[in-house]
Structures are given as C-alpha cells and as structure tokens.
Amino acid sequence: MKLFVDNLTNVDVSYLDANRGLVGESWLTGIMLDGKLDQQSMICDFGIVKRNAKQWLDENIDHRLVIPSQMPGLHIEEHDTQITVRCPHPTGGEFVCTAPQQAFCFIDCDEINNQNVAEWLSKELSSTIPGDIANLTISLQNEMIGGAYYHYSHGLKKHDGNCQRIAHGHRSKIEIFVDGARQPELEKEWAQKWQDIYVGTLEDLHNTTSIHDIEHYHYRYEAPQGKFDLTLPTSVCYNMDSDTTVEQIARHIAKTLLESGHTVTVKAFEGVGKGAIAAYEQ
Numbered sequence: 225m226k227l228f229v230d231n232l233t234n235v236d237v238s239y240l241d242a243n244r245g246l247v248g249e250s251w252l253t254g255i256m257l258d259g260k261l262d263q264q265s266m267i268c269d270f271g272i273v274k275r276n277a278k279q280w281l282d283e284n285i286d287h288r289l290v291i292p293s294q295m296p297g298l299h300i301e302e303h304d305t306q307i308t309v310r311c312p313h314p315t316g317g318e319f320v321c322t323a324p325q326q327a328f329c330f331i332d333c334d335e336i337n338n339q340n341v342a343e344w345l346s347k348e349l350s351s352t353i354p355g356d357i358a359n360l361t362i363s364l365q366n367e368m369i370g371g372a373y374y375h376y377s378h379g380l381k382k383h384d385g386n387c388q389r390i391a392h393g394h395r396s397k398i399e400i401f402v403d404g405a406r407q408p409e410l411e412k413e414w415a416q417k418w419q420d421i422y423v424g425t426l427e428d429l430h431n432t433t434s435i436h437d438i439e440h441y442h443y444r445y446e447a448p449q450g451k452f453d454l455t456l457p458t459s460v461c462y463n464m465d466s467d468t469t470v471e472q473i474a475r476h477i478a479k480t481l482l483e484s485g486h487t488v489t490v491k492a493f494e495g496v497g498k499g500a501i502a503a504y505e506q
C-alpha cells in the first residue's frame with residue numbers, strides 16, 4: 225500500500241550553483257509512504273504526515289541557503305555560531321556569505337537539483353513519520369508557469385521570521401498591465417533582467433570592493449538571528465532604495481515603468497500562489 229500527499233508545502237530557498245551563481249528557487253513538495261495498515265486501517269493519519277513533514281521542512285531547509293558541500297572550489301569556515309561560505313562565482317568574481325548556522329543547509333552532493341535534494345530529503349525525513357513505514361519518498365516540483373518568471377534572492381532584515389536571512393529566494397511569476405492590457409514583452413524583459421538576481425536594499429550596502437578586478441557589492445546587516453554579510457559581483461545584483469518585500473518589488477517595477485498618461489499595474493509573485501499588486505497612474 226502507498227499513501228501520498230501532494231502539495232504538502234512550498235519550500236523557498238536560494239542555492240549555490242557553479243554555472244548560475246546564487247539561485248532563488250521555490251519547490252512544491254509531495255510525500256509518498258509505503259507501509260502497512262495500522263488498527264485505524266491507515267498507513268498513517270494524514271494530519272500527522274502533513275504536520276510532521278512540514279515542520280521538518282520549515283525547520284531544516286525552508287528559507288535557507290542550500291549548499292552542495294562537494295561543489296568544486298567551495299570553502300567553508302566555522303567560527304562560533306557563524307559560518308562563512310566562499311566559492312568562485314561564474315562571472316569570474318567571488319561569492320562570500322557569512323551568516324548564523326541556521327541560515328544554511330548543507331547537502332552532500334556536487335550540484336543542487338530537484339533529484340539530489342529530493343533524495344536527501346527522503347532519507348532525512350524517514351524517521352519523522354510514525355507507524356510501519358517501509359519507504360518514504362519526497363518529490364520536488366517546480367510550478368508550471370506559462371509566461372515570464374524570474375529567480376531572485378534577497379533578505380528582509382526587519383522580518384521577525386526566517387525571511388531575515390540574507391540569501392533566501394523564490395522562483396516567481398511576473399504579470400504587467402498597461403492601461404489594463406497584459407504586456408508579455410515587458411514581462412519577458414524583467415524576467416531576463418532578474419534571471420538569477422540578488423535584489424538588495426541600498427541601506428544594507430556596506431561597501432563596493434574589487435575582487436579579481438571585478439566590482440562586488442558587500443551587503444551587511446544585523447537582525448534578530450544574528451549578523452549577516454554577503455558579497456557578490458555587482459553584475460548579478462539589483463539595488464532598491466527600500467526593503468525588498470514583494471509589495472515594494474511590485475511598487476518599484478510599476479513606478480519604473482510609469483509613463484505620462486498611462487496606468488501601470490504590476491502583479492508580482494513571491495514564490496508560488498502569493499504576492500502583491502501595485503497600480504500607478506501618471
């Protein structure tokens with residue numbers, strides 16, 4: 225017998241990739257259990273499966289920076305409760321992130337992809353479900369998106385939950401309307417401009433440095449979970465003069481596109497199934 229739960233929860237992370245650098249990602253998770261029936265004629269109560277699995281995912285991977293610990297060129301240093309992760313960036317520059325341990329998730333593989341992460345999760349979660357379970361399988365899928373989308377990473381230092389972590393991210397749709405008409409070309413432009421982007425807040429920009437003759441931004445802030453630092457080539461960053469909540473992102477894109485005599489509406493998503501709408505008229 226098998227038991228399944230589709231759409232268990234969404235996991236929003238950023239991960240390091242040798243070819244793409246820092247990638248914001250949103251995974252739709254599902255779980256499948258192989259097991260024998262208990263005295264209730266159940267493999268396991270859905271309520272328990274959903275609560276235990278979601279709690280584990282929320283605590284151990286959601287809103288973390290996922291690191292393939294065998295990635296070539298990766299250096300990891302631990303000092304007290306802080307971890308520094310450093311690696312070459314595909315632009316020729318460097319990626320450096322220092323943050324509290326709880327902001328990272330290390331997976332023993334050389335590349336982060338749906339299959340490697342799902343296999344790791346299936347092993348890690350195997351002890352979380354009670355009952356006579358012979359096998360537990362986690363699946364990870366990406367939202368089916370017909371139009372434009374981008375992968376962005378960011379950190380919300382004022383958030384009292386895990387979104388304060390400086391490098392977590394999302395795979396997000398973008399919809400743009402001018403005078404009520406959908407604008408697929410503009411959507412495509414933003415999706416290209418923000419493909420694998422770090423969206424930073426200007427107030428968090430600590431300094432600009434040169435590494436291997438490539439200009440880098442160094443972001444720094446302190447939040448309730450601890451101190452956060454992130455250094456990335458400027459070519460993969462986009463700075464806003466506000467926080468990078470999805471409300472501010474929708475507002476920023478709408479204001480950037482505003483033209484005299486027109487109304488611009490931006491429906492910006494943060495991951496799957498949620499976001500903000502900003503409408504401006506000039």
Ligand SMILES: Nc1nc2c(c(=O)[nH]1)N=C([C@H](O)[C@H](O)COP(=O)(O)OP(=O)(O)OP(=O)(O)O)CN2
Pocket residue numbers: 233234235236282286287380383387392468469470471494495
């Ligand atoms: N109004 C807003 N609320 C939140 C924003 C935001 O931009 N505007 N942003 C965040 C975080 O960036 C976060 O990454 C998104 O949170 P979410 O995945 O929804 O948070 P949860 O893990 O709490 O939700 P689950 O349903 O458990 O996945 C937070 N809030």
